[in-house]
Amino acid sequence: MTLRFALAALLGAACYLDRTAAFQIMLHRPLVVATLMGAIFGNLTAGAQVGAVLELLYLARLPVGASIPPDDTGAAVFAGTAAAVASSSIGLDGGSFTALILLSVPFAELGRVIDRYVRKVNGRIAHLTAEAVDRGDIRAVEHGLLAGLTLFAITGAVLALAFSGAGMAVSKLLLSRFGPASRQEFSALQPVLPLLGAASVYSCSRTERTAAVFYLTMAAVFGAMVFFRWVV
Amino acid sequence: MTTGLSPSGRRRVWLRQFLIQGCWNYEGMQNVGFAYAILPALREFYAGRPDEALKAVKRHLEFFNTQPAMGAVIVGASVRLEERVAAGEVDPRSIGTFKVGLMGSLGAIGDAFFWGALRPMASAAGAILALLHPLLGIATLLILYNAAHLPMRFRAFAAGMEGQEGAVGWLKQAALNVKTEDRKLAAAVLGGAYGGAYIGRYALQGGDALHTVVLFVLGAAMVRLFTALFRKAVSPSDILSFLFLLGVLILWD
Numbered sequence: 001m002t003l004r005f006a007l008a009a010l011l012g013a014a015c016y017l018d019r020t021a022a023f024q025i026m027l028h029r030p031l032v033v034a035t036l037m038g039a040i041f042g043n044l045t046a047g048a049q050v051g052a053v054l055e056l057l058y059l060a061r062l063p064v065g066a067s068i069p070p071d072d073t074g075a076a077v078f079a080g081t082a083a084a085v086a087s088s089s090i091g092l093d094g095g096s097f098t099a100l101i102l103l104s105v106p107f108a109e110l111g112r113v114i115d116r117y118v119r120k121v122n123g124r125i126a127h128l129t130a131e132a133v134d135r136g137d138i139r140a141v142e143h144g145l146l147a148g149l150t151l152f153a154i155t156g157a158v159l160a161l162a163f164s165g166a167g168m169a170v171s172k173l174l175l176s177r178f179g180p181a182s183r184q185e186f187s188a189l190q191p192v193l194p195l196l197g198a199a200s201v202y203s204c205s206r207t208e209r210t211a212a213v214f215y216l217t218m219a220a221v222f223g224a225m226v227f228f229r230w231v232v
Numbered sequence: 233m234t235t236g237l238s239p240s241g242r243r244r245v246w247l248r249q250f251l252i253q254g255c256w257n258y259e260g261m262q263n264v265g266f267a268y269a270i271l272p273a274l275r276e277f278y279a280g281r282p283d284e285a286l287k288a289v290k291r292h293l294e295f296f297n298t299q300p301a302m303g304a305v306i307v308g309a310s311v312r313l314e315e316r317v318a319a320g321e322v323d324p325r326s327i328g329t330f331k332v333g334l335m336g337s338l339g340a341i342g343d344a345f346f347w348g349a350l351r352p353m354a355s356a357a358g359a360i361l362a363l364l365h366p367l368l369g370i371a372t373l374l375i376l377y378n379a380a381h382l383p384m385r386f387r388a389f390a391a392g393m394e395g396q397e398g399a400v401g402w403l404k405q406a407a408l409n410v411k412t413e414d415r416k417l418a419a420a421v422l423g424g425a426y427g428g429a430y431i432g433r434y435a436l437q438g439g440d441a442l443h444t445v446v447l448f449v450l451g452a453a454m455v456r457l458f459t460a461l462f463r464k465a466v467s468p469s470d471i472l473s474f475l476f477l478l479g480v481l482i483l484w485d
Contacts, residue, residue, distance in 0.1 A: 020253050020256055021251065021253050021254045021255075021256065022250060022251050022253075022254060023250050024253075024300055024301070024381075025374065025377070025378050025381070025382075026351070026354070026373060026374055026377045026378070027374075029355065029358075029373060031355070031358050031359060031362055031369055031370060031373055032370050032373065032374070035362075035366045035367075035369075035370055038366075044366055045366060047366070048362050048366030048369065048370075051362065051366075052358075052359040052362040052363065052369060053359075055355050055358060055359045055362075055373075056352075056355055056356065056359055056423075056426070057468050057472070058468050058469075059351065059352050059355060060462045060468065061467065061468065062343060062347040062348065063347065064339075064343050064347065065297065065339075066258060066261075070467065070468070070469050098479070099479070101472070102472055102473075102475055102476040102479060103476070105469050105472045105473055105476065108469060109469055119256055119257055119258055120257070120258065122255050122256060122257035123257035123258055123259045123260075125255055125257070125264070126255055126257045126259060126260050126263060126264050126293075127259070129255075129264055129293070130260075130290075130293050133286065133289055133290060133293060134290075136282075136286060138271070138275075138285060138286060138289050141264060141267045141268050141271055141289060141293070142268060142271065144255055144264045144268075145251060145254045145255050145264055145265060145268040147255070148254045148255025148256070148257075148264065148265075149251065149254045149255070152254070178483075182483055185482050185483060186479050186482065186483060188482060189475050189478065189479050189482075191430070191431070191434055191451075192454065192475060193475075194426065194427065194430035195427055195430065195431070195451055195454045195455055195458065196458050196468065196471060196472070197359070197426065197427075198423050198424070198426050198427030198430070198455050199427075199454075199455045199456075199457075199458030199459045199462065200352075200423075200458075200462070200468065201352045201355070201356050201419055201420070201422070201423030201426065202420065202423050202424075202455060202459055203458075203459050203462040203463070204347075204348050204349070204351075204352040204416075204419060205348075205349065205352055205353075205415075205416040205417070205419035205420040205423060206416075206420075206459070207413065207416055209413070209416075209417060210416055210417055210419075210420035211420075213417060213420045213421055213424065214420040214421075214423055214424040215424065215452060216424070217420070217421045217423075217424030217425050217428065218424035218425070218427045218428040218431075218451075218452060218455075219428065219448065219452075220424075220428065221424065221425045221427075221428030221429050221432060222428040222429075222431055222432045222435065222448050222451075224432075225428070225429065225432030225433070225435060225436060226432065226435050226436075226444055229435065229436050
């Protein structure tokens with residue numbers, strides 16, 4: 001178990017660096033993070049199932065200027081871990097799946113608050129860097145950037161540890177308290193989640209040209225699936 | 233147009249521009265990252281002139297913020313300008329004017345392309361293919377995004393290194409507005425397919441023709457409702473929290 005949490009912390013550090021500070025090659029996306037967290041905690045497929053839904057939910061919130069979107073990486077750490085743990089105990093049924101996605105919201109918001117705080121601390125680092133450069137120390141720029149990167153990485157590792165621990169606790173202690181009948185009732189909300197994701201994509205891509213295309217494609221895919229059911 | 237920057241200096245600046253947000257802060261935003269990226273070039277141009285090197289570093293610690301991938305073109309063009317400043321050909325203040333003039337417009341173009349079009353397209357494709365196999369979904373997301381992202385960083389930096397004219401020429405040639413429209417169209421197709429596939433899964437569970445039609449109309453109406461809520465700045469977290477409360481009420485009942 002220690003090794004699993006150590007891997008989760010390492011993955012968290014890398015993904016949170018990718019989220020803001022370095023490269024932005026999309027390693028921090030919920031599909032990637034939740035799948036890898038699922039693999040670390042014993043079920044890659046369960047992690048991917050929640051990751052595929054979480055991937056689209058927050059797309060409509062863009063990281064533009066000083067605005068910081070909800071921390072969907074943190075939500076994926078929590079939900080990916082919880083899904084993997086749940087699948088090996090009570091099973092990842094529709095109710096558990098829905099509950100985990102909805103329970104990931106506080107982690108997305110907490111991650112955002114902590115992200116803001118990290119950027120405020122970075123302000124202090126930038127200030128100290130400027131002061132050192134004023135005194136003639138050019139290398140302070142490199143030290144300042146290294147300090148910023150280290151802060152992002154350590155915060156990511158700590159958040160990944162805390163959120164994966166919370167995911168494990170929720171699956172083992174909370175979800176198991178609800179019987180299959182209660183979870184079945186909760187699963188009534190499940191169809192709404194992918195539609196919220198589709199709406200996020202539509203919000204981002206909405207132009208005069210794309211509005212009709214979106215609904216026509218939705219109808220075509222839906223129709224093809226219904227036709228397939230009738231034929232088979 | 234060639235620069236006096238050595239190949240190793242150029243390589244170091246190119247690699248460092250990936251860390252432009254390494255010390256992102258509310259006051260100067262990407263200022264420390266920008267100064268860090270351009271530092272190897274400044275060290276070469278102002279070798280043996282520590283006071284001028286110091287002034288140059290201070291110039292780049294001023295406020296700076298743009299879309300990170302689009303920052304590559306400004307970093308490249310600033311290297312070129314610094315070389316001319318070091319040679320005494322242009323006024324140092326022109327660098328600040330150039331950066332401020334370009335960062336806002338490039339930020340808007342980059343945000344629309346990367347966050348508003350390319351990422352939704354790659355995410356939707358990844359989420360759909362993850363239904364077939366998780367690793368296929370991840371590979372699709374990463375390849376679709378980075379196949380556009382990494383070459384664009386490379387070309388933007390190279391164009392910037394040719395000077396201001398090179399940067400402007402690249403921007404015209406890249407036709408990012410057309411590419412943004414195309415990616416948005418692809419994202420709309422994939423987003424529609426994702427929504428249709430998920431509602432279709434419930435239609436497959438049974439029901440008559442009327443049930444199937446009602447299911448689709450309800451699904452499309454919900455997408456429309458959520459889109460309207462997003463336009464009114466309602467956060468996805470608010471909608472998900474509302475759903476959670478609804479779930480608790482269902483359980484309570």
